[in-house]
Amino acid sequence: MMRSRRPAEEREGRAAILFAALAGGALCLAVVLFFGVGSESGPKEWPGSGPEKNGSGKDDPGATVPRDAGGRSGEEGGADAAGDCEGHDHGSEPDVPVAGPAEYDREKSMARLKEMLGRAGEGIDKISSLNSLVEFLARKLNQGVIEPKALVEILREEDHPEMLDALLGALSAHSPATEDPAVREAMIDVARSDPNPDRRRAALLFLGTAVDPSGGAAEALLAAAERDPLAEIQMSALTALAEHGRNNQELVARIQDGVLSIVRTAKADAVRAQALSSLDLYGAQPSVVETVAGLLSPTSSLELRYSAASALGGAGPQHQEAVVSGIETAYGVEQDQGVRAEMIQSLVRAGRTQALEALQRLREDDPDLRVHIDDYVAILETGEVDFQQIQALKSERERKRSSPSEVPH
Numbered sequence: 001m002m003r004s005r006r007p008a009e010e011r012e013g014r015a016a017i018l019f020a021a022l023a024g025g026a027l028c029l030a031v032v033l034f035f036g037v038g039s040e041s042g043p044k045e046w047p048g049s050g051p052e053k054n055g056s057g058k059d060d061p062g063a064t065v066p067r068d069a070g071g072r073s074g075e076e077g078g079a080d081a082a083g084d085c086e087g088h089d090h091g092s093e094p095d096v097p098v099a100g101p102a103e104y105d106r107e108k109s110m111a112r113l114k115e116m117l118g119r120a121g122e123g124i125d126k127i128s129s130l131n132s133l134v135e136f137l138a139r140k141l142n143q144g145v146i147e148p149k150a151l152v153e154i155l156r157e158e159d160h161p162e163m164l165d166a167l168l169g170a171l172s173a174h175s176p177a178t179e180d181p182a183v184r185e186a187m188i189d190v191a192r193s194d195p196n197p198d199r200r201r202a203a204l205l206f207l208g209t210a211v212d213p214s215g216g217a218a219e220a221l222l223a224a225a226e227r228d229p230l231a232e233i234q235m236s237a238l239t240a241l242a243e244h245g246r247n248n249q250e251l252v253a254r255i256q257d258g259v260l261s262i263v264r265t266a267k268a269d270a271v272r273a274q275a276l277s278s279l280d281l282y283g284a285q286p287s288v289v290e291t292v293a294g295l296l297s298p299t300s301s302l303e304l305r306y307s308a309a310s311a312l313g314g315a316g317p318q319h320q321e322a323v324v325s326g327i328e329t330a331y332g333v334e335q336d337q338g339v340r341a342e343m344i345q346s347l348v349r350a351g352r353t354q355a356l357e358a359l360q361r362l363r364e365d366d367p368d369l370r371v372h373i374d375d376y377v378a379i380l381e382t383g384e385v386d387f388q389q390i391q392a393l394k395s396e397r398e399r400k401r402s403s404p405s406e407v408p409h
Contacts (some may be wrong), residue, residue, distance in 0.1 A: 109163050116154050120145045130166055137170035141177065148177035152186045155202060156194070164202040172209045178247075179211045188220045191237075200228065201236045208240030211247055218244055218251050222258040225275070226266075235274040238262070242278040256280075260288060263295075273307035281315040289319045293326030296343075298333055305330075305339050313346030323350040328358045337368055344369060348376050352385045371401075 114121035120140055127133050140146040148171060155167045171177045178184075187210070190203035204224055207217040221244060225237035238259065245255045262275040281289055295308035309330075315323045327343045334340050344362070347355045356377060363373040372394075379393045 109158075109160060113154065113163070116157075117146065117150070130162055133166040134169035134173075137166060138173045141170055141174040148174060148180055148183050149186070151177075152183055155199065156186075156190060158199070159196065161198045161201075164198050168202045168206055171206055178206075178209045184210045184212055184217055188216060191220050191224055197230050197233050200224070201233055204233070204237045204240045208243035209247065210244065212244075213248055213250055215251055215254065218248065218255055218258075222255070225259070225262055225271075231268045231271050234262075234266070234268070234271045238271070238274045238278045242280075245280075256284065256288070260291065263291070269301045269303045273303050276304070276307040276311045279311055279314075281311060281319065283316055284319075286319065286322065289315055289322050290326075293322065293330070296326065296330035296334070298335075302336055302339065305334070305336070306342055309339055309342040309346050311346075313342075313349035315350045320351050320354045323347070324355050324358050328362065331362055332365065340366065340369060341372070344373060344376065348380070348390060349387050352387075353380050353383065356380050 110125055110127070114124045117124065117140075124133070124136060127136055137146065137151065141148065141151070151167050151171055155164060155171075158164050158167065171183070184207070187203040187206050191200050191207060194200050194203070204221060207221055210217045212218070218241070221237050221241045225234050225241060228234050228237065241255055241259060245252050256279065259275050259278050263272055263279070266272045266275065276292065276295070279288070279292070281292065289312070292308050292311050295304050297305075300308070309327070312323050312327060324347060327347045331340060331343050334343065344359070347358060351358070359373050359377050359380070363370045363377070366373065375394050375397045376390070378397075379390050384390055384393065
């Protein structure tokens with residue numbers, strides 16, 4: 001399933017944009033990769049109370065064509081209560097609203113953390129940002145002053161998402177914790193049974209980083225993606241599944257089967273769209289690519305069509321003919337300009353020079369996007385096949401077009 005088999009130019013960094021939040025020191029990498037908590041570029045200050053988190057925002061790496069469609073986030077609703085998914089029964093829990101974080105008392109929470117850490121927590125009361133707290137905890141873990149299991153126990157009692165993010169960031173950045181069976185089993189238990197959705201989310205995102213060839217973590221992630229009563233938590237589980245496949249290549253086929261089942265059966269479009277984003281079509285079976293292409297049908301929702309168009313861009317060279325044909329067919333009946341724009345980009349990304357003839361035909365029927373199609377045609381006619389370079393050349397043509405004194409060739 002996952003993205004590790006794709007050539008470097010194909011890995012467009014969708015996860016990095018989707019979760020680029022708590023930017024800071026190197027030890028915050030895990031937080032940047034996994035937390036959907038915003039897009040601030042500076043240290044994340046402690047809030048009084050914060051906005052709800054979501055995991056479904058769509059990114060558009062290198063996009064140079066206009067779009068008016070994209071992923072919507074934070075929809076309530078669980079998986080379809082009927083049907084069986086590769087041995088996992090879909091849950092029958094009722095839909096419940098996604099609760100926002102409670103009022104946050106920074107001093108109280110930090111005092112509790114310091115008390116639970118004992119002598120290892122000395123100096124923690126001087127920390128003023130979330131990034132700094134992650135670095136502090138990660139440093140203590142690396143020094144052996146704090147044991148991973150101690151942070152897991154603190155996580156079990158913490159209520160606020162910001163502090164949970166700090167604990168998760170430190171644990172995810174500490175390799176011994178991601179490889180520790182005891183820590184993994186404790187997090188599986190939290191993911192399966194904790195009544196607090198933010199703790200479930202933190203546990204699921206940690207499991208995404210876990211090294212577990214036995215498949216226990218993957219099963220817990222699939223179960224949450226299928227039947228957690230909150231769509232937001234389902235989407236976090238799907239995000240974690242993408243990472244888990246990269247860390248456990250032997251489980252890729254099993255994970256892909258489970259995610260594809262969610263694409264087919266989940267009742268919330270936001271969950272289905274996130275599942276599509278979690279699929280890697282580079283080395284997928286032809287039937288998987290056909291299933292995704294089928295979601296470009298006008299009977300699919302706008303969000304689903306957009307996500308399907310985006311996912312097809314990641315298909316490997318063995319799927320070029322199927323992708324080009326599927327997108328060209330769907331393009332003719334697609335009414336939304338944003339979806340058509342994403343189709344064009346995916347057509348170029350997956351089809352490369354094989355997409356030239358299709359692009360030339362499409363330009364005749366789409367005056368709104370003709371200038372962008374013409375840009376791609378001109379670039380592909382030079383023989384360029386590196387997608388990042390294609391996007392750079394496309395941006396350069398747009399820059400010149402916006403400057404009256406320069407005309408792109």
